[in-house]
Structures are given as C-alpha cells and as structure tokens.
Amino acid sequence: MTQRNTFFAPARNLNRAVRDAVLCLSLGLVASHVQAAEPVVSAIQIDIQTGTLDGALAQLSRATGLNIVFDQRVLATKASPGLHGRYTPAAALNQLLASSGLRAVALGDGGYQIIEMAREDGAVELGATTIQSKGLGETTEGTGSYTTGVTSTATKMNLSIRETPQSISVITRQRMDDQHLASITDVLNQTPGITMSQDGGERFNIYSRGSAINSYQFDGVNTSQQNETRNMPSTLLDMALYDRIEVVRGATGLMTGSGEPGGxxxxxxxxxxxxxxxxxxxxxxxxxxxxxxxxxxxxxxxxxxxxxxxxxxxxxxxxxxxxxxxxxxxxxxxxxxxxxxxxxxxxxxxxxxxxxxxxxxxxxxxxxxxxxxxxxxxxxxxxxxxxxxxxxxxxxxxxxxxxxxxxxxxxxxxxxxxxxxxxxxxxxxxxxxxxxxxxxxxxxxxxxxxxxxxxxxxxxxxxxxxxxxxxxxxxxxxxxxxxxxxxxxxxxxxxxxxxxxxxxxxxxxxxxxxxxxxxxxxxxxxxxxxxxxxxxxxxxxxxxxxxxxxxxxxxxxxxxxxxxxxxxxxxxxxxxxxxxxxxxxxxxxxxxxxxxxxxxxxxxxxxxxxxxxxxxxxxxxxxxxxxxxxxxxxxxxxxxxxxxxxxxxxxxxxxxxxxxxxxxxxxxxxxxxxxxxxxxxxxxxxxxxxxxxxxxxxxxxxxxxxxxxxxxxxxxxxxxxxxxxxxxxxxxxxxxxxxxxxxxxxxxxxxxxxxxxxxxxxxxxxxxxxxxxxxxxxxxxxxxxxxxxxxxxxxxxxxxxxxxxxxxxxxx
The missing domain is CATH 2.40.170.20 (TonB-dependent receptor, beta-barrel domain)
Structure with a gap:
C-alpha cells in the first residue's frame, strides 16, 4: 500500500496545482455571484424541505432543470434548512449555499459546479462529481445511483434503458457497495430475472428465461464458458475492479453470435x-x-x-x-x-x-x-x-x-x-x-x-x-x-x-x-x-x-x-x-x-x-x-x-x-x-x-x-x-x-x-x-x-x- 501511495503522490500534487490554476482562472472569468450567469430568468416558487445539502440541490435541479455538478460525499455531510419562496434558479442556488463554505461556478453549458471556498492559500479542493439534473452517463461510480443513463450492451448504440427494446438490469457501483456484493454470484443473486443452480464444487450455472447464460462480456468484448470441465472463471470473479454489471435478458445473437437465448x-x-x-x-x-x-x-x-x-x-x-x-x-x-x-x-x-x-x-x-x-x-x-x-x-x-x-x-x-x-x-x-x-x-x-x-x-x-x-x-x-x-x-x-x-x-x-x-x-x-x-x-x-x-x-x-x-x-x-x-x-x-x-x-x-x-x-x-x-x-x-x-x-x-x-x-x-x-x-x-x-x-x-x-x-x-x-x-x-x-x-x-x-x-x-x-x-x-x-x-x-x-x- 505504501508503495502505491508513493507512486501517486506526485500525480496528486500536480493534480491539485492544475485544479487550482483552472479554478482560479474560472473564478476570474465569471461573475462573483451566480446571478450574473442568468440575468433575465424569472422567479418561480421554490419549496425545498429540510435535509442534507445534496438532497436539497437534487430537489432544486428537478424543480428548475439546472445542471448541478458536485461532490456527493462532501455535500451529504452538510445540512440544509430548506428553502421556500419565489426565487430565480440561480438565486435559489446561492441561498442554499449560504453559510455552507461552498460556492457555485458557472459552466459553459449553463450549469454550475459546486466548489469549496478558496482556502487562505488560495487553493480550491474538488472531489468526484455527481451530475444531478442533466441525467446520468455511462459510469455509475460516484453518482450514488442505482441505475445508469447509457447502456450499449444490447446494440452497441449508446442508448438509455428506456430507448432499448429489451429487458436490461444494471447493478451499479453504489448498489454493490451498499449491500456488500463482493463477487459476481453475489451480484447475480440480487439481479431481477436471474436464477442460479450449483452442483458439486465451484460450478455455478446462471439462468434467465429458462436458458443458461454462458455469454460474458468484458467492456463489451465477448467471452464464453462451458461447464463440462468446471473451468469457469467468469462465475468466480471479484467485484472490486468493476464499475457496474449490465444484464440483458433474452436472445442476444446480434452482439454475441452463438449461444443460448438466456441473455x-x-x-x-x-x-x-x-x-x-x-x-x-x-x-x-x-x-x-x-x-x-x-x-x-x-x-x-x-x-x-x-x-x-x-x-x-x-x-x-x-x-x-x-x-x-x-x-x-x-x-x-x-x-x-x-x-x-x-x-x-x-x-x-x-x-x-x-x-x-x-x-x-x-x-x-x-x-x-x-x-x-x-x-x-x-x-x-x-x-x-x-x-x-x-x-x-x-x-x-x-x-x-x-x-x-x-x-x-x-x-x-x-x-x-x-x-x-x-x-x-x-x-x-x-x-x-x-x-x-x-x-x-x-x-x-x-x-x-x-x-x-x-x-x-x-x-x-x-x-x-x-x-x-x-x-x-x-x-x-x-x-x-x-x-x-x-x-x-x-x-x-x-x-x-x-x-x-x-x-x-x-x-x-x-x-x-x-x-x-x-x-x-x-x-x-x-x-x-x-x-x-x-x-x-x-x-x-x-x-x-x-x-x-x-x-x-x-x-x-x-x-x-x-x-x-x-x-x-x-x-x-x-x-x-x-x-x-x-x-x-x-x-x-x-x-x-x-x-x-x-x-x-x-x-x-x-x-x-x-x-x-x-x-x-x-x-x-x-x-x-x-x-x-x-x-x-x-x-x-x-x-x-x-x-x-x-x-x-x-x-x-x-x-x-x-x-x-x-x-x-x-x-x-x-x-x-x-x-x-x-x-x-x-x-x-x-x-x-x-x-x-x-x-x-x-x-x-x-x-x-x-x-x-x-x-x-x-x-x-x-x-x-x-x-x-x-x-x-x-x-x-x-x-x-x-x-x-x-x-x-x-x-x-x-x-x-x-x-x-x-x-x-x-x-x-x-x-x-x-x-x-x-x-x-x-x-x-x-x-x-x-x-x-x-x-x-x-x-x-x-x-x-x-x-x-x-x-x-x-x-x-
């Protein structure tokens, strides 16, 4: 562990220096208040309940359509008294951030990034980000979500689950962490529509819709397994290195070629x-x-x-x-x-x-x-x-x-x-x-x-x-x-x-x-x-x-x-x-x-x-x-x-x-x-x-x-x-x-x-x-x-x- 931390220490210092420079430049180019980014937006009724600050921002993004990017781990520890009244979206955002030690920086796409106030040395700290209003992307890590915004397993096209005319289940990084799903069999036991049998030893047989699933992909690349020799590594995998598991149920010949119609x-x-x-x-x-x-x-x-x-x-x-x-x-x-x-x-x-x-x-x-x-x-x-x-x-x-x-x-x-x-x-x-x-x-x-x-x-x-x-x-x-x-x-x-x-x-x-x-x-x-x-x-x-x-x-x-x-x-x-x-x-x-x-x-x-x-x-x-x-x-x-x-x-x-x-x-x-x-x-x-x-x-x-x-x-x-x-x-x-x-x-x-x-x-x-x-x-x-x-x-x-x-x- 010590050796790995030493290897990344220079990268971390460089990373902070780059972040400081970029964010200082951003702060110099945008107005000192969020309102300047949206000078002509009408006020609307805002009703946000007391809770955590990230929950409050999630409610705001849904109510106004704002694209808000923030570090969920930091905001989840901060309380919000809520907000009630008529505000422009930007004014509401400023009001929610008041006394939090955070501020909003305007992004080029009309959204905002939440950052910590500059420390005395002028540095600014940021962590992993979560995008609330704009919708999820492919990666689930850091989103806190139980679903994904984009999937390509069924067709290779980057579509949402709703746009794909097949049944798809996703076990995200957050779900694996919450329920301590450490192995692939842990994950599949929790996946809707999946059943499992196991005969002697380490031979797990995965089923969906009455057929075995013998097709496994790694980042979309096909692999297969057969249980005659019991050399079945795909059912013994550890989950530490995976962002998410996507399961398509039903026949998948378009992407996998031969196989069973289980998925x-x-x-x-x-x-x-x-x-x-x-x-x-x-x-x-x-x-x-x-x-x-x-x-x-x-x-x-x-x-x-x-x-x-x-x-x-x-x-x-x-x-x-x-x-x-x-x-x-x-x-x-x-x-x-x-x-x-x-x-x-x-x-x-x-x-x-x-x-x-x-x-x-x-x-x-x-x-x-x-x-x-x-x-x-x-x-x-x-x-x-x-x-x-x-x-x-x-x-x-x-x-x-x-x-x-x-x-x-x-x-x-x-x-x-x-x-x-x-x-x-x-x-x-x-x-x-x-x-x-x-x-x-x-x-x-x-x-x-x-x-x-x-x-x-x-x-x-x-x-x-x-x-x-x-x-x-x-x-x-x-x-x-x-x-x-x-x-x-x-x-x-x-x-x-x-x-x-x-x-x-x-x-x-x-x-x-x-x-x-x-x-x-x-x-x-x-x-x-x-x-x-x-x-x-x-x-x-x-x-x-x-x-x-x-x-x-x-x-x-x-x-x-x-x-x-x-x-x-x-x-x-x-x-x-x-x-x-x-x-x-x-x-x-x-x-x-x-x-x-x-x-x-x-x-x-x-x-x-x-x-x-x-x-x-x-x-x-x-x-x-x-x-x-x-x-x-x-x-x-x-x-x-x-x-x-x-x-x-x-x-x-x-x-x-x-x-x-x-x-x-x-x-x-x-x-x-x-x-x-x-x-x-x-x-x-x-x-x-x-x-x-x-x-x-x-x-x-x-x-x-x-x-x-x-x-x-x-x-x-x-x-x-x-x-x-x-x-x-x-x-x-x-x-x-x-x-x-x-x-x-x-x-x-x-x-x-x-x-x-x-x-x-x-x-x-x-x-x-x-x-x-x-x-x-x-x-x-x-x-x-x-x-x-x-x-x-x-x-x-x-x-x-x-x-x-x-x-x-x-x-x-």
Missing part, C-alpha cells in the same frame, strides 16, 4: 479518473471473513493527459460449512492517455486468484428415495481438497472521434486461466444418489485436475448519426471475433466408499492414474449492423442483423481405454436478425416490441448423414418503460416468449449412413413469462431496486422443464439517507423471495428433492463519521431462514445462515 452479462471495468481519488476499505464478517481493498486513481502528468488507476483486494474467509473456505487476491492496473484531442487509448491488466478448500453442498436424496435434511454446517469435500484458479486479463482500447460526431471504438481482451485442483468429494451423478440412509454408506470420487484456458476477443465498431428524409438517425456497424481454447487433463484416484455420518471430512487418498484428456476449441466471427430510424419524434424503429461464422472442435480421450471421441461443427453465414420498435407515449414513457434470436450449432445427423441446422432461440418481447427524474429512476414491465427451434430428437427406426442413430429437427422448449423492475432514486436520498419475474419453461408436450429453478422470483433492496440531525445515517434493507423448486432423480424411481417457497431478509446501516470516514453494517438472512440457494446434479447448497459484515472505508 448476456457485461462486466464494465473501472476507468482512470481525471481528478485524484483514492480509498481504502477493510471488512470483517462472520466465519473469520477478512477483506481489505484499496483503489487509487488520478492523473500521472501535469496536464492530466495520462491517467492511471490501481485497484487491489485480498480476502480470506471460512464459511458456515465445515472445512470449506475461500481466498481471493485481486490486482488491477490501467493507464489511459489522450494522444490527441480526439484520440484516447487505454491499456489494462487484471489478475484474480481464487482458491477454495473443501467442497460445499450436501447430498439431496437417500438411495431409498427419502430427502435428506442435514445441518447447514455439513459439507461434502475432504479436508485436503482444493481448487485453484488464476486468471489474467489483458485489455486494450482505442477510441477515436471522427468527423460529424462519429466515433470508432476498438477493444481487445486476452484471458488466460490456469486451474489446478486436487479433489475428493461425495460422488455426483445427475439423477442418481449414493447415500444410504440407514448406514451412512456413501461413495466418493477423487481426481487431480490440470487445465489451461485461453480466450482472445476483439470488438470493432463505428457509430454515429446521419440525416435522411429530414431526420437524424443512429447507425452502428462493426465486427467482433472470439477464440476459446480449453485443454483439460485429469488423473483419477478412483472411487472409494466411506461413512458420510462419521467421516468428519477425512477421506483416504490413493495413487492417481491417467484418466481423461479433453480439448475444446471454439472460434467465431461476425459482422453486425444496427440502425435506429427516428421515423417521428415519438416513433423509433431499430433494425439490425449479424452474419456469423462458427467452428467447434471437441476431442475427448480416455487415457484408460485409449478411445477418442471427436466432434466437429461448422457454420458459415448464419444470420441473426434484430428488430424492435419503440413509441414514446411521453418524454418519460415508452412502449416497445422486439424480436431477437440466437443460434447454437449442433453435431447430430439425420438419416442422410446431414448435420442438423443450428438450434435457434427466438425471443419475442413487448413492454413498457419509464424514465423519470432526468433518468435517475427507470421502470419497466415486459412480457416475453422464448422458443427453441431445430432441437435434435431421435428419429425412430432410422440410422445415419455410418450406422449410428439418426436424429430429426423438431420444435423444442418454450418459455413464457414477464418481468417487472424499478431501479433508481424515487425521492432525494431514497434509492431502490426491485423486480418480480415469472418464467415457465415447457417442452413440446407441455411438460415443465428446469424444475430445479424457481418459476417466480422477487427482489427488493432499498436505502434511505435520513435528514436533519440524522443526516449522517443511511439505513437500508431488502428481501429476496423464490418460489418452490425440485429436482427429479430418474435412477431412484423418479423420486424428488424439493424446496418450498422461501424469503430471505437483509438489513444495512451506514454512518458517515466525517467527510472521509464511513462505516457500513450489513446483516444477511435476518430471520435465519433455512433453504437451498441452488440445486443441481445430486447436490443441494444451503443458503448462508444469519450473519453480519462490517465495512470501514476511508476516502482520501
């Missing part, structure tokens, strides 16, 4: 800031959970044309399960430079190490068909078991402003993942059980794993506006490429019998023998185009398409029998269309309808030896969206149908020319449902994010599928910063409710393991000790509900019991 998860990294800012944070929690985090950012040159950021975090924790614990180490460094007034480049590297010891989860069913009911402290892994993941990400970005507001953006990402594991855990087979209720007799498997995964990706796009038939329209054209290679080598220690009741997580070890070699290679590229035709002021038509090329090579070799099982798939010129229409009912409300799809190649052959056409997942959606308080509150309601066509089904009595079973293409599963969500600020100082989702998936015969997932989910989280004498206190809380779920064991006469509806409540309180120091307490599972947070294979994973974490943060 895409886009993780957007923090970027260097033009002003110096830094914080350190320490966390202590139940089960010896210790975490430290530091983040320092700012200019590296006197002019600020080169900026840098360094983020580091370390976590070491046990869990509520015996002999199961985790360790995390994270380092992220990024530098960006303004090469010219129109050219920006950025290069970043992040390193994340994740180590688990032991294995979570419990057997769900006994061999006699009875469901188990273990203590939540029970775990299924040997004491000596570990699973290590080391992930390196290298990213480079070029942003070039072109003429007439057009922009070129090139982003590349290189990911290298190494997995090393020594495993010994309760044997897991889908639909089967190996645990005897009377004797405790069980079966365990042991293995040693070495795996290497490399992913390369690039995304290039050009976007801007053009005029046609007297109106301005938006266009983006681009190309992206992704390359995935996973090499997996496993050694087997064989299966062994043990007594699950008395083993105390001791498991005998044996010599390891070569077992399996598994190599998977996937490459895909695609050209895409999307156009937003602004047909009238209220009617907008979005049309787009992607042309994809795809290859898949799979090789499974048994090192015991020597048998090799290869599979190859090729698709060229696969077209994924995109269509949406948005109609603005008012400037704040819209209705929309959209069609999106995505394809997934398959290797099954028909009776003539021809490979079946790719499975196509189609998403039909329509809904309403609202954007209120200058974009600080978003709401949406959507109904959807997801269909899967060209699913492979055995063709009875038919064989391929090679003699294997032949398949035919049929219409497959269908998911119907709806999503409701509200996210943002519903009143000054009052943030909320809540959503209700319903999704029922059936096969072609009407039988419900994915029963291991809840069909209905409700998510609620809210915080409120108190006013008056309690202005330094922020309180919050929420509840997650899931409907019932079950898992069928086909090898045990279709016996079922079930989990009833459950609700998990949480509370939060933060106290702002002074301008720099704050402390936050989170209490999870307030009523100590016992439930399964995930079910898959033959495992159930209990949710954590009631527990608390305490964060202490210092902002420099």
């Amino acid at each position: 895409v998860i886009n993780l957007i990294r923090k970027k260097p800031t033009r002003e110096f800012k830094s914080y350190v944070k320490a966390t202590v929690g139940a089960w010896d959970n210790y975490r430290s985090e530091a983040d320092v950012s700012g200019p590296l040159t006197e002019t600020g044309n080169i900026r840098g950021r360094l983020v580091a975090a370390k976590q070491d924790n046990h869990t509520f399960m015996d002999w199961y614990g985790q360790k995390r180490e994270i380092v992220y460094g990024v530098v960006e430079a303004d090469l010219t007034d129109t050219t920006l480049v950025r290069f970043g590297v992040d390193y994340q190490k994740y180590r688990s010891t032991g294995s979570p989860g419990v057997p769900l069913l006994y061999t006699n068909g009875q469901q188990t009911n273990f203590s939540r402290s029970t775990s299924s892994g040997a004491r000596w078991m570990y699973d290590d993941f080391e992930t390196m990400n290298y990213t480079a970005t070029l942003e070039q402003q072109l003429t007439n507001d057009w922009k070129l953006r090139v982003v590349t990402n290189y990911m290298d993942v190494d997995r090393d594991a020594d495993l010994g855990w309760y044997r897991s087979t889908s639909g089967a059980t190996y645990l005897d209720q009377q004797t405790g007799g069980a079966s365990a498997e042991r293995a040693k794993i070495s795996a290497d995964q490399v992913q390369k990706g690039v995304d290039v796009n050009v976007q801007g506006t053009y005029d046609l038939f007297g109106r301005s329209h938006d266009l983006v054209v681009g190309y992206n490429y992704s390359d995935y290679e996973n090499n997996h080598d496993s050694l087997s220690g064989g299966n062994t019998n043990f007594n699950f009741y008395t083993w105390d997580n001791y498991l005998a070890r044996d010599s390891y023998r070569p077992s399996v070699l598994l190599d998977i290679k996937t490459r895909q590229s695609g050209y895409f185009v999307a156009n937003r035709f602004n047909l009238t002021d209220e009617l907008h038509l979005l049309l787009g398409a992607r042309l994809s090329n795809y290859s898949y090579d799979y090789s499974f070799t048994s090192r015991i029998s020597g048998l090799n099982t290869p599979r190859h798939m090729r698709e060229t010129g696969e077209v994924s269309p995109y269509a949406g229409v948005v109609y603005d009912l008012t400037p704040e409300q819209s209705v929309y309808a959209s069609y999106t799809d995505i394809f997934q190649p398959q290797s099954s052959q028909d009776k003539d030896g021809q490979v079946l056409a790719p499975v196509v997942g189609k998403n039909y959606e329509m809904g309403w969206k609202g954007e209120f308080y200058n974009g600080r509150l978003n709401a949406n309601a959507a109904v959807f149908v997801v269909e899967r066509d060209n699913l492979a089904e055995i063709d009875p009595g038919q064989t391929t020319p090679s003699g294997s079973s032949a398949y035919r293409a049929v219409d497959g599963a269908k998911t119907k449902g709806f999503d409701l969500e509200i996210a943002g600020e519903i009143a000054p100082g009052w943030n909320v994010q809540t959503g209700y989702s319903h999704a029922r998936t059936e096969d072609a015969d009407g039988k419900r599928l994915t029963t291991q997932l809840p069909m209905d989910t409700f998510r609620l989280w809210t915080t409120y910063r108190l006013a008056g004498e309690w202005e330094k206190l922020t309180v919050g809380g929420g509840v997650n409710w899931d409907s019932s779920k079950s898992l069928t064991f086909t090898d045990v006469k279709n016996a079922k393991a079930k989990d009833d509806d459950y609700a998990v409540a949480s509370l939060m309180a933060r106290y702002q000790v002074n301008d720099h120091l704050s402390t936050t307490l989170n209490v999870k599972n307030l009523f100590d509900e016992k439930y399964y947070s995930g079910m898959a294979g033959s495992y159930g994973h209990y949710g954590e019991p009631r527990n608390a974490t305490l964060d202490v943060r210092y902002d420099f």
Whole structure:
C-alpha cells in the first residue's frame, strides 16, 4: 500500500496545482455571484424541505432543470434548512449555499459546479462529481445511483434503458457497495430475472428465461464458458475492479453470435479518473471473513493527459460449512492517455486468484428415495481438497472521434486461466444418489485436475448519426471475433466408499492414474449492423442483423481405454436478425416490441448423414418503460416468449449412413413469462431496486422443464439517507423471495428433492463519521431462514445462515 501511495503522490500534487490554476482562472472569468450567469430568468416558487445539502440541490435541479455538478460525499455531510419562496434558479442556488463554505461556478453549458471556498492559500479542493439534473452517463461510480443513463450492451448504440427494446438490469457501483456484493454470484443473486443452480464444487450455472447464460462480456468484448470441465472463471470473479454489471435478458445473437437465448452479462471495468481519488476499505464478517481493498486513481502528468488507476483486494474467509473456505487476491492496473484531442487509448491488466478448500453442498436424496435434511454446517469435500484458479486479463482500447460526431471504438481482451485442483468429494451423478440412509454408506470420487484456458476477443465498431428524409438517425456497424481454447487433463484416484455420518471430512487418498484428456476449441466471427430510424419524434424503429461464422472442435480421450471421441461443427453465414420498435407515449414513457434470436450449432445427423441446422432461440418481447427524474429512476414491465427451434430428437427406426442413430429437427422448449423492475432514486436520498419475474419453461408436450429453478422470483433492496440531525445515517434493507423448486432423480424411481417457497431478509446501516470516514453494517438472512440457494446434479447448497459484515472505508 505504501508503495502505491508513493507512486501517486506526485500525480496528486500536480493534480491539485492544475485544479487550482483552472479554478482560479474560472473564478476570474465569471461573475462573483451566480446571478450574473442568468440575468433575465424569472422567479418561480421554490419549496425545498429540510435535509442534507445534496438532497436539497437534487430537489432544486428537478424543480428548475439546472445542471448541478458536485461532490456527493462532501455535500451529504452538510445540512440544509430548506428553502421556500419565489426565487430565480440561480438565486435559489446561492441561498442554499449560504453559510455552507461552498460556492457555485458557472459552466459553459449553463450549469454550475459546486466548489469549496478558496482556502487562505488560495487553493480550491474538488472531489468526484455527481451530475444531478442533466441525467446520468455511462459510469455509475460516484453518482450514488442505482441505475445508469447509457447502456450499449444490447446494440452497441449508446442508448438509455428506456430507448432499448429489451429487458436490461444494471447493478451499479453504489448498489454493490451498499449491500456488500463482493463477487459476481453475489451480484447475480440480487439481479431481477436471474436464477442460479450449483452442483458439486465451484460450478455455478446462471439462468434467465429458462436458458443458461454462458455469454460474458468484458467492456463489451465477448467471452464464453462451458461447464463440462468446471473451468469457469467468469462465475468466480471479484467485484472490486468493476464499475457496474449490465444484464440483458433474452436472445442476444446480434452482439454475441452463438449461444443460448438466456441473455448476456457485461462486466464494465473501472476507468482512470481525471481528478485524484483514492480509498481504502477493510471488512470483517462472520466465519473469520477478512477483506481489505484499496483503489487509487488520478492523473500521472501535469496536464492530466495520462491517467492511471490501481485497484487491489485480498480476502480470506471460512464459511458456515465445515472445512470449506475461500481466498481471493485481486490486482488491477490501467493507464489511459489522450494522444490527441480526439484520440484516447487505454491499456489494462487484471489478475484474480481464487482458491477454495473443501467442497460445499450436501447430498439431496437417500438411495431409498427419502430427502435428506442435514445441518447447514455439513459439507461434502475432504479436508485436503482444493481448487485453484488464476486468471489474467489483458485489455486494450482505442477510441477515436471522427468527423460529424462519429466515433470508432476498438477493444481487445486476452484471458488466460490456469486451474489446478486436487479433489475428493461425495460422488455426483445427475439423477442418481449414493447415500444410504440407514448406514451412512456413501461413495466418493477423487481426481487431480490440470487445465489451461485461453480466450482472445476483439470488438470493432463505428457509430454515429446521419440525416435522411429530414431526420437524424443512429447507425452502428462493426465486427467482433472470439477464440476459446480449453485443454483439460485429469488423473483419477478412483472411487472409494466411506461413512458420510462419521467421516468428519477425512477421506483416504490413493495413487492417481491417467484418466481423461479433453480439448475444446471454439472460434467465431461476425459482422453486425444496427440502425435506429427516428421515423417521428415519438416513433423509433431499430433494425439490425449479424452474419456469423462458427467452428467447434471437441476431442475427448480416455487415457484408460485409449478411445477418442471427436466432434466437429461448422457454420458459415448464419444470420441473426434484430428488430424492435419503440413509441414514446411521453418524454418519460415508452412502449416497445422486439424480436431477437440466437443460434447454437449442433453435431447430430439425420438419416442422410446431414448435420442438423443450428438450434435457434427466438425471443419475442413487448413492454413498457419509464424514465423519470432526468433518468435517475427507470421502470419497466415486459412480457416475453422464448422458443427453441431445430432441437435434435431421435428419429425412430432410422440410422445415419455410418450406422449410428439418426436424429430429426423438431420444435423444442418454450418459455413464457414477464418481468417487472424499478431501479433508481424515487425521492432525494431514497434509492431502490426491485423486480418480480415469472418464467415457465415447457417442452413440446407441455411438460415443465428446469424444475430445479424457481418459476417466480422477487427482489427488493432499498436505502434511505435520513435528514436533519440524522443526516449522517443511511439505513437500508431488502428481501429476496423464490418460489418452490425440485429436482427429479430418474435412477431412484423418479423420486424428488424439493424446496418450498422461501424469503430471505437483509438489513444495512451506514454512518458517515466525517467527510472521509464511513462505516457500513450489513446483516444477511435476518430471520435465519433455512433453504437451498441452488440445486443441481445430486447436490443441494444451503443458503448462508444469519450473519453480519462490517465495512470501514476511508476516502482520501
């Protein structure tokens, strides 16, 4: 930590000198009072209640339309007596700032920046800024918001959530900090419309609208994951280095190419800031959970044309399960430079190490068909078991402003993942059980794993506006490429019998023998185009398409029998269309309808030896969206149908020319449902994010599928910063409710393991000790509900019991 602070100390001094010079010049060029900026504006009735100063300014910006930029952390600690009467907007602003030690400086766009009064040495201090009336931008850090003003995950076009005809949820930096969401699974568990299952070990499976989400983006660059080898780093990520997480639900073939119609998860990294800012944070929690985090950012040159950021975090924790614990180490460094007034480049590297010891989860069913009911402290892994993941990400970005507001953006990402594991855990087979209720007799498997995964990706796009038939329209054209290679080598220690009741997580070890070699290679590229035709002021038509090329090579070799099982798939010129229409009912409300799809190649052959056409997942959606308080509150309601066509089904009595079973293409599963969500600020100082989702998936015969997932989910989280004498206190809380779920064991006469509806409540309180120091307490599972947070294979994973974490943060 000392070394990092020393590195940035010169940058901070230079930063202050530059800020002082710029602000002194600004103060010399504008009038000494705010009124001079608006000499002819009429007075209006102003009614602002007593509270914090930032809350008062938020009310003023909404009432008058003023664009006010300020440091929320500074103003949140200052009280305001309110204001009532007739004032011009500028006079009201001056009156609110009276006796606060702050003043307003006019900006070129007609807005104002709130700064601290010059100190005796003439210096002026500024921190991270918040824009209240003009609406939010892309970056959520420092805004205090639970929503974002701009998103490009669905179409690459910089549109608001309301302007995008698909369901989008955003978990912002403020939301992650408020609820102590430190990992990607923490985030996704709180995201409306997302459900999760988990089988043995560290294998999390994320679902939306009845389908798995296997597409992940980093700053918009595609990556993918498959769970066959369990080398799934994207579901183990730490959140310290991310500004926000955007989740698009439904088919996303326009941007991602092949995949499932569940959606895409886009993780957007923090970027260097033009002003110096830094914080350190320490966390202590139940089960010896210790975490430290530091983040320092700012200019590296006197002019600020080169900026840098360094983020580091370390976590070491046990869990509520015996002999199961985790360790995390994270380092992220990024530098960006303004090469010219129109050219920006950025290069970043992040390193994340994740180590688990032991294995979570419990057997769900006994061999006699009875469901188990273990203590939540029970775990299924040997004491000596570990699973290590080391992930390196290298990213480079070029942003070039072109003429007439057009922009070129090139982003590349290189990911290298190494997995090393020594495993010994309760044997897991889908639909089967190996645990005897009377004797405790069980079966365990042991293995040693070495795996290497490399992913390369690039995304290039050009976007801007053009005029046609007297109106301005938006266009983006681009190309992206992704390359995935996973090499997996496993050694087997064989299966062994043990007594699950008395083993105390001791498991005998044996010599390891070569077992399996598994190599998977996937490459895909695609050209895409999307156009937003602004047909009238209220009617907008979005049309787009992607042309994809795809290859898949799979090789499974048994090192015991020597048998090799290869599979190859090729698709060229696969077209994924995109269509949406948005109609603005008012400037704040819209209705929309959209069609999106995505394809997934398959290797099954028909009776003539021809490979079946790719499975196509189609998403039909329509809904309403609202954007209120200058974009600080978003709401949406959507109904959807997801269909899967060209699913492979055995063709009875038919064989391929090679003699294997032949398949035919049929219409497959269908998911119907709806999503409701509200996210943002519903009143000054009052943030909320809540959503209700319903999704029922059936096969072609009407039988419900994915029963291991809840069909209905409700998510609620809210915080409120108190006013008056309690202005330094922020309180919050929420509840997650899931409907019932079950898992069928086909090898045990279709016996079922079930989990009833459950609700998990949480509370939060933060106290702002002074301008720099704050402390936050989170209490999870307030009523100590016992439930399964995930079910898959033959495992159930209990949710954590009631527990608390305490964060202490210092902002420099």
